[in-house]
Amino acid sequence: MTELSGNGSGRKLFKPLLIAALTGTAFFLSALFLLSPDALSQKISDEGVAEDSTPPPAEPAAAEPAAGPREDLKRYDFKVTDSKTFYYFMSLLNVSGADIQAIVKEAEPVYDLRQLSTDSVVKAFTDKDALRRVEYGFSDYETLVVERAPDGSFKATRSELPHEVRVSRIAGTIENSLYEDGTRAGADPTTVMALSDVFAWDVDFASDIRKGDSFNILTEVLYVEGRPVRTGKILGAEMVNEGRKYTAIYFEGGSGASYYDENGKSLRRTLLKSPLRFRRITSRFTKSRFHPILKRYRAHHGIDYGAPTGTPVESAGSGKVTYSGWKSGYGNFVVIKHSNNYSTAYGHLSRIKGGVRAGAKVDQGDVIGFVGSTGISTGPHLHYEVRLGKTLINPLSIKPVPDASVPKKDLERFLALKDEITRDLLSKDTLVATSTAPGAADNPTPEDLSASLRQP
Numbered sequence: 001m002t003e004l005s006g007n008g009s010g011r012k013l014f015k016p017l018l019i020a021a022l023t024g025t026a027f028f029l030s031a032l033f034l035l036s037p038d039a040l041s042q043k044i045s046d047e048g049v050a051e052d053s054t055p056p057p058a059e060p061a062a063a064e065p066a067a068g069p070r071e072d073l074k075r076y077d078f079k080v081t082d083s084k085t086f087y088y089f090m091s092l093l094n095v096s097g098a099d100i101q102a103i104v105k106e107a108e109p110v111y112d113l114r115q116l117s118t119d120s121v122v123k124a125f126t127d128k129d130a131l132r133r134v135e136y137g138f139s140d141y142e143t144l145v146v147e148r149a150p151d152g153s154f155k156a157t158r159s160e161l162p163h164e165v166r167v168s169r170i171a172g173t174i175e176n177s178l179y180e181d182g183t184r185a186g187a188d189p190t191t192v193m194a195l196s197d198v199f200a201w202d203v204d205f206a207s208d209i210r211k212g213d214s215f216n217i218l219t220e221v222l223y224v225e226g227r228p229v230r231t232g233k234i235l236g237a238e239m240v241n242e243g244r245k246y247t248a249i250y251f252e253g254g255s256g257a258s259y260y261d262e263n264g265k266s267l268r269r270t271l272l273k274s275p276l277r278f279r280r281i282t283s284r285f286t287k288s289r290f291h292p293i294l295k296r297y298r299a300h301h302g303i304d305y306g307a308p309t310g311t312p313v314e315s316a317g318s319g320k321v322t323y324s325g326w327k328s329g330y331g332n333f334v335v336i337k338h339s340n341n342y343s344t345a346y347g348h349l350s351r352i353k354g355g356v357r358a359g360a361k362v363d364q365g366d367v368i369g370f371v372g373s374t375g376i377s378t379g380p381h382l383h384y385e386v387r388l389g390k391t392l393i394n395p396l397s398i399k400p401v402p403d404a405s406v407p408k409k410d411l412e413r414f415l416a417l418k419d420e421i422t423r424d425l426l427s428k429d430t431l432v433a434t435s436t437a438p439g440a441a442d443n444p445t446p447e448d449l450s451a452s453l454r455q456p
Contacts, residue, residue, distance in 0.1 A: 072127065073125040073126060073127050073132060073133070074125065074126050074127075075123060075124070075125050076092075076093065076123070076124045076125075076126070077121050077122075077123055078092075078121065078122040078123075078124065079119065079120075079121055080116045080117060080118055080119060080120045080121070080122065081118060081119075082118055085114070085116070086100070086104065086113040086114065086116055086122065087100050089122055089124070090103070090124070090131070093124060093126060093129075093131055094129065095131050099131070099154075102153070102154050103134060103146050103154050103156075106146060106154045106155065106156045107134075107144055107146050107156040109156070110144045110156050110157070110158045111136065111138045111144045113136065113144075116136070117138070120136070120137065120138075121136075121137070122134065122135075122136050123135040123136070130148075131148065132147065132148050133145070133146065133147045133148070134146040134147075140163070140222060140224050140229045140230055141160055141161040141162075141163040141222075141224045142158060142159070142160055142161075143158070143159040143160075143161075144156060144157075144158065144159075145157050145158070145159050161224050161225055162224070162225055162226075163222065163223060163224045163225070164222075164223050165220050165221070165222055165223070165232065166220070166221050166223055167218060167219070167220060167221070167235065167424070168186075168218075168219055168220075168221045168228075169216070169217070169218055169424065169425065169427060170182075170185050170186045170187045170191070170216075170217045170219065171185060171214070171215065171216045171217070172184065172185030172214065172215055173212065173213070173214045174209060174210070174211060174212065174213040174214065174215070175211060176211075177209065178192060178195070178196065178205060178209055178215070179192050182195070182215065185215075187217065187219075187231075188230075188231055190230075190231055191217065191219055191231045191234070194219075194231075194233070194234050195215065195217060195234065195237060195239070197365075198234055198237055198248045198259050198267065199237070199239050199246055199248065199267070200272045200273060200274075200365075201267055201268060201269035201271075201272060201273060202239075202241075202246050202267065202269075202273065203239060203241050203246065203273060204273035204274040204396065205274065206274050206276055206305055207274070207396070208241055208242065208273070209241065210241070210242055213239070213240055213241050213242070214238075214239075214240045215237070215238070215239050215240075216237065216238040216239075216425050217234055217236075217237045218234065218235045218236040218237065218421060218424050218425055219231050219232065219233070219234045219235065220232030220233055220234075220235065233250060234248070234250060235250050235421060236248060236249050236250065236421035236422070236424065236425055237425075238425055246261070247261050247262045247422075248260070248261070248267055249261070249262070249414070249417065249418050249421050250421075251406065251410075251414050251417060253406060253407060253410035253413075253414070254407055254409065254410055255404070255407055260405070260406055260414070262418060262422075263405075264405050264406035264411060264414055264415075264418075265405045265406075266404045266405060268364075268404075270317055270338060270339060270340055270342060271316045271317045271338065271342060271344065271364075271386070271398060272314070272316040272317065272364065272365070273396075273398075274305070274316075274384075274395075275305075275313050275314050275315070275316045275344070275346065275382065275384055276305045276307055276311060276313060276314070276371070276382055302345075302347075302383050302384055302385035302386075302392070302395070303383075303384045303385075303394075303395050303396065304381050304382070304383055304384075305371075305381060305382045305384060306379075306380070306381045307371045307380065307381065307382060308371065308380060309350050309370070309371055309372050309373065309380040310350060310370050310371060310372075311370060311371040311382075312367045312370060312371075313346055313349065313367065313368055313369045313370060313371060313382055314364075314365050314366065314367055314368065315336055315344070315362045315363070315364060315365065315366045315367075315368050316336075316338075316344045316364070316384075316386075317336070317338040317339075317342065317344065317364045318338065318339075318361075318362065318363045318364045319336045319337050319338035319339070319343075319361070319362060320336065320337050320359065320360070320361050320362075321334060321335070321336055321337075321356055321357060321358055321359065321360045321361075321362060321368075322335045322336065322337045322343070322358060323335035323345075323358060324352055324356055324357045324358050324360075325352075326374075327347075327375075328375065328376075329375045329376035330345075330347035330348065330375045330383065331347060331348045331349065331372065331373075331374025331375025331376075331377065332347075332348070332349035332350070332351060332352050332369065332372065332374045332375075333345065333346065333347050333349070333375075334346045334349065334352060334356060334368050334369055336362060336368070341388060341389050342386065342387070342388055343386070343387045344384070344385065344386050344387075345383075345384070345385040345386075345387075346368065346369060346382060346383070346384060347375065347382070347383035347384075347385075348371075348372055348373055348374050348375055348377045348380075348381060348382065348383050349369035349370060349371065349372050349374060349382075350369075350370045350371060350372025350373070350374065350380070351369060351370055351372065352368065352369045353367055353368055353369050353370070356368045356369065386398065
């Protein structure tokens with residue numbers, strides 16, 4: 001019995017020793033992991049940041065003033081979100097606060113790293129866990145490069161890819177909608193929206209567009225390394241709507257830049273033709289309309305535009321907000337007083353944009369609220385009213401006069417530009433370089449332009 005008892009005591013002593021040994025080993029391995037370079041990589045991976053230990057592709061010598069990163073550098077790509085800052089990204093790499101401030105200060109003449117764009121990428125390169133290089137592409141062809149010098153200081157430079165601005169002509173006929181047929185013709189969505197802005201005072205794109213209407217656009221296109229990446233401003237345009245031709249010429253004169261018709265009259269008017277883009281009219285201005293909810297006939301002194309909830313509603317003109325809030329059957333309601341004794345009203349909004357309150361000033365085209373179905377409403381739409389003095393008038397009947405014309409001192413220069421723009425609009429194919437950076441590639445075909453600009 002004694003022998004058996006002794007063996008039991010041995011086992012009791014052995015178990016605590018085994019547990020202590022295993023615990024010590026686990027602690028040692030954990031400490032080793034936390035102190036290793038891979039631990040830092042894991043920490044960054046947990047933040048949703050990609051690590052790439054392979055060297056980035058070498059940039060062309062002409063586009064890279066500084067020496068490229070060494071092959072043994074580790075690369076980390078940080079995607080910018082609304083809540084993440086440059087300071088935050090650098091802190092993940094254990095960069096000191098003093099070094100972060102030095103980087104931001106050195107970079108400021110090239111780009112302010114406190115103003116990172118959402119969805120952009122900050123690239124960082126480290127050597128033995130020490131930051132050596134930061135890269136940030138802040139435009140389609142410009143990159144900020146910050147490198148650590150041997151003495152520990154930082155130097156910032158700007159790297160540019162070969163680029164140029166060209167002029168391209170895009171034309172088409174409307175079969176379904178301006179947006180659909182415009183993009184099919186080769187325009188990107190930005191250009192289509194810009195075209196609607198240019199003619200917003202003459203054409204109501206929610207009600208006036210008809211099958212067979214046509215458009216003709218002369219627009220700037222930015223090319224980077226021979227590839228079209230973004231459209232710029234529209235230099236000239238023509239729109240044929242229900243047989244009537246509208247012309248727009250972009251002109252920069254002594255009174256500023258604006259769009260004018262072929263006679264030099266400004267396209268800007270007191271009020272836009274419509275406070276919504278590319279939507280359908282569901283109910284027109286009438287003295288007698290059967291109300292779907294009240295089940296009786298009554299006057300409808302406005303226009304109803306059908307659109308999805310949340311569609312932005314723009315102020316038809318510049319002015320002062322005289323009412324903003326809830327108003328019985330109108331739901332969320334905004335009234336704006338304009339010049340020339342006009343006022344406009346917007347009803348059934350899902351919500352009113354912050355800052356749009358009584359007494360606030362708004363500019364023509366400012367978003368004042370969003371389409372909804374508040375108040376007495378059968379579905380999401382905008383109820384739009386216009387008054388001249390105290391009298392309700394049909395918004396579609398308004399023919400406001402132009403804001404201004406080309407000043408006499410600029411008229412000769414404008415007429416020369418108009419002739420040039422008109423000639424280019426009539427050309428079968430226009431692709432002209434207007435400004436060039438060294439190393440720009442040869443012109444691709446118009447088909448390449450259309451395909452590239454439609455790519456996401």
